[in-house]
Amino acid sequence: MMKKNYYQKMAVLGVLLLSLFGFQKYIDKKTDHFPNIQFVSESLPTEILTEFDPNELDENQWQKLGFSEKQTATILKYKKIVGGKFLSKEQFKKCYAISEEKFSQLSSFILLPETNLEAKSGNSGFKNYENKTLSITRKFNPDQLSQNDWENMGFSEKQAAAILKYKSFLGGSFVSKEKFKECFIISDENYAKLAPYLILPAKTPANFNPYERKLNTQKTKIQITPFDPNTLDTAGWMALGFTEKQANVIVNYRDRNLKGSFKTLEDIQNCFVISPEKFAELKPYIKLNSATMVKNSDTKKTEFKQQEKTDFAKTDMNSVTFKQLLEFGLDEKSAGSMIGFRKKLGGFMTKEQILETYNIDKELVQKLLSIAPLDNSKVERYSLVDAPEEWLKNHPYFKYSADKIIFYRISNPDDKKIWKLLKTKPEYEARMRLYVK
Template sequence: MRKNDYRKLAFMGILMIVLLAFQTYTGRGKEDFPAVTFITESLASLNLTDFDPNELDAKQWKLLGFSEKQVSTLLNYKKIVGGQFTSKAQFKKCYAVSTEKFTELESYLLLPETGKDHSSRKFKGYEKKEIIISGKFNPDKLSAAQWVKMGFSERQAEAIVKYKNYLGGSFVSKEKFKECFIISSENYSKMEPYLLLPAKTPDDFKNSTKNYVVKSRIEYRNFDPNITDLEGWKALGFSERQAQTIVNYRDRNLRGSFKTPEDLQKCFVISPEKFQELKPYIKLNPTVDKKQETDFSKIDLNMITFKQLQEFGLDERSAGSMIGFRKKLRGFVNKQQILDTYNIDKDLVQKLISIAPLDVSNVPKYTLTEAPEEWLKDHPYFKYSADKIIFYRTTYHDDKKILKLLKLKPEYEERMKLYLK
């Protein structure tokens, strides 16, 4: 054979190897593309009660509406801060906890407002207690007082009993008992060997709950829901939190009065069954007209209280956001700031600021060279530039020069100037 024939033969061999390799690669079975699952926020409202965030495990954080990634961040953050949250302020700083989520959970957190309260009597009441179990027991038969004796707080005990009633009067099984939000994994592990309950939930559980319905023993009398106070609603069989919800619904959402008995039915804490029990005893007095006690034309917007905002008609979220933002600013200097507050009912707040005056005489203002470091680092308008300001003012003693060096957007600089001398 000629030399060229050998070259051609070698080239053909290489080409065949390449073709076979390509065919093997392209002929592999295609891997299934992972199914895409769209996660939507559960619309089911959580039956929240007071809780210590230091006792929650990953599963319980998920039950509170956090994603798996957020839960991981929360647990890592807790390790970073020393193994436990010591205050609401510290918990809020975790970036996995949004402002909205913190607002939702804040009133239920068994933590002091700040770390400074760590040794206060109030915080001592939140210290974790040891659960004491003397022997086997049927949790269906325990009263709130007996749960407290076991080591739970009064609020926790009430929540456990409430959960039992929610299930129909019985915990039904160890599975269902474990699902009680207030029972941590650690405490369940301690109690599980002593629980006189079947391990598994019956298949017909939804039907079986009918056998556990607790009949009301309340002796109803005629009542006017427009003048019934917190204690009055509790006497009608509602928990303190439910009673407060009804009062808030009447005073805020309905501006102080139920117009018809059916208006009560629209309050979500009053079940259809409970409403039917109450209906024959509801006696609305048409002459009762709750008068607004506060003259808002004389209330300074920098002094108005949370309760007064609620009296005007703002819900807890709007009132809390407005008070919280004002506290951070150390006072509003113009009414537009109030309208710029997050999570408020702008229409209602617009009505409020058109009536109420704003006194800015007591709002603290400083020069950039004299402003306290703590004030700079905490103030919403300065905190993101605080370190630069502190650095520049060691060399420069002129506010205009420091502002120029900061290179802020015009709108940010104008906001700063509101609080500068």
């Protein structure tokens, strides 16, 4: 009987001890401090955001977009989990390190289809922008580079626009190598290549304020004094408010097309890069001096004839000459590239092709294309079955598929079957079909 009571007491004591232990664990659990997960919600100024492909950004670039190191690591890890590439905004949004607020801020700038379905169907109109190798040959001041200059260096059109947008945000100057490096579109790898060539101070001034700088830039007005347009060089025209490229166009127009000098105010007004508003601003200060005008070498004044100007509204882009392109304002490199590309193609089929030409001033060419017509009726076109072998192997759009076409058409003399067998990318096929009957 005593043993029975003893065991009962021990059992009750054990239950009490277990209860106390469990309660203590509960108390301890209640007082645990869980780590706070914080999402960086600070918004970047909208003026420095531009379109980007999240698949191209490295760790440093994600942090420049406002993400912490941990968030960046999570995003990159998530990208690996989904197959090493984000397919759509829908998929990107599911990464838990990206808050609703942050996604809404970035969404309109993301170069991805909206949904996975669009990505798989290929109907989103989304294009992949391939990274190019940078080509840098000399030291340069990045403040002086145009959109076209950045593209020629190896950046895509979107990346070049982003760099210029960032410069504008800083007040019109990159200020220092430090600030230049902070441009989120420039990866650490590309910055390492660019840094030795940058003509910029290494450090940012302690009192630097981009907003104050922008305000001062907007307030500053160009002080114009009377000038002789025939004595100004490129720097002189830039001092009047023109960009370096515009200034070069003006000097080339004067020296080449007008044989060395402006003779009348109308000559200046007719220069394409001088807008009516700018001409009205400059007109009161223009002082034409007969002493600085280049005289015609022909002594017989009766035989003097002013050079006939080209009416570009009636000039076909498939017959425009090198000299006419220079007359419009293109430099020799741009004009030569356009004529050379046209010759390789056998003629342009669309105006979009002209803008694909390397080493051209796209802004100036776009203005030309808005005026000039394009007649493609005389451009040679063939079927895949009948196209001459030499033509296939030399044409820029066909040469990489030429051997396959020649091989396939031996046993399949039918264009539809050959297209199926080629299995080229849709964008390549679209270009090739421009020259197919």
